[in-house]
Amino acid sequence: MLYDLFDKVCVIYEGRMAYFGPADQARQYFIDMGYELANRQTTPDFLVAITDPKGHIPRAGISNIPRTVSEFVEYFLKLSIAQMNRDDVNEYKDDYVGIWTMHMRMSKAPFTISIPMQAHAVMQRRVQILMDSKSATAMKLFSFIFQGIIVGTVFLNSPEATSAYFSRGGVLCFVLLFAALSSMAEIPALFIQCPIVHRQETTAMYHPFIEGIFYLFLFTMSVVMKAWFWGIAASFKSEATAQSVAGIMLLGMVIYTFVHSSQHGVFNADI
Secondary structure (H helix, E strand, C coil): CHHHHCCEEEEEECCEEEEEEEHHHHHHHHHHHCEECCCCCCHHHHHHHHCCCCCCEECCCCCCCCCCHHHHHHHHHHCHHHHHHHHHHHHHHHHHHHHHHHHHHHHCCCCCCCHHHHHHHHHHHHHHHHHHCHHHHHHHHHHHHHHHHHHHHHHHHCCCEHHHHHHHHHHHHHHHHHHHHHHCCHHHHHHHCHHHHHHHHHCCCCCHHHCHHHHHHHHHHHCHHHHHHHHHHHCCCCHHHHHHHHHHHHHHHHHHHHHHHHHCCCCCCEC
C-alpha cells in the first residue's frame, strides 16, 4: 500500500490539525479515541472519514468521544505525541535553522544544507539506485567476473616466452576495450536522471555540481600519475631539483617493479 511508504501523516479537520505523528500509529490513535473502522475500510479511508461527521463511526459503549474540531485538537494536545512533535521541531531548529540561516545570509546561497551534506545525500541516493536495480547490477558484476575468469585462464596457459607477447597484448587490449564498452551504459543512465537534477536545482535541494563529484573522482584517479609529478614540481623551487627527485623516485619504482616481478618468475621466461 502506498500509505505504508510514509513516515508521518497529518490529519486536518476544518483547517486545524487533528493529528500529526507516525503513520503506522494513526489508525490506533483514532480507535483509542473512540472510533472504529467500517467493514473492509483501509487506513487512509478511515483517516479521511474521521474528519467527516457523517462518515466516522463511534464505538459503542464509549462516552466523551471528541466530536467537534475543538475537541479533536484539545484531545491531541493533551497526549504525549503532541509533545514529541514539539520536541522534534525544537531539535530541528537547534540543529539547522539558526546555523544554516546564518550560513545562507553569509554565502547568499539558496541551499539550506552544506556541500558535505549534499554530497552525502547524493551518494546515498546513488547507492539506493544501485540497490533498486539489483538485476542490472548483478548482471554487470557477473559479466566482469566471467570475463576476468576467461582472461585469467588465457594468462595462465600462455607460455613464459617471447612467443606469448602477442597473445598477452591482445588480452590486455580486450580487457581495456571491454571496460570501455561497459562504461558506455552510463550515458543513457545520466540522461535519464537529468530532469531529476534540474528539479533539485530549481527547488534548491542539491547543487548540480555535486553530481560531478563522482566523475571528478574518476578523472583524478586516471591522472594520478600526472598529479604525482605536479606535486613533486610544486615541492621545489628549481626545475633541476624537481627533475632530479622525480627521476630518482621513478627509477626506484622501476627497480622495485623489476625485482619484485623477477622474484615471481615473470621475467625468467625463456627467450
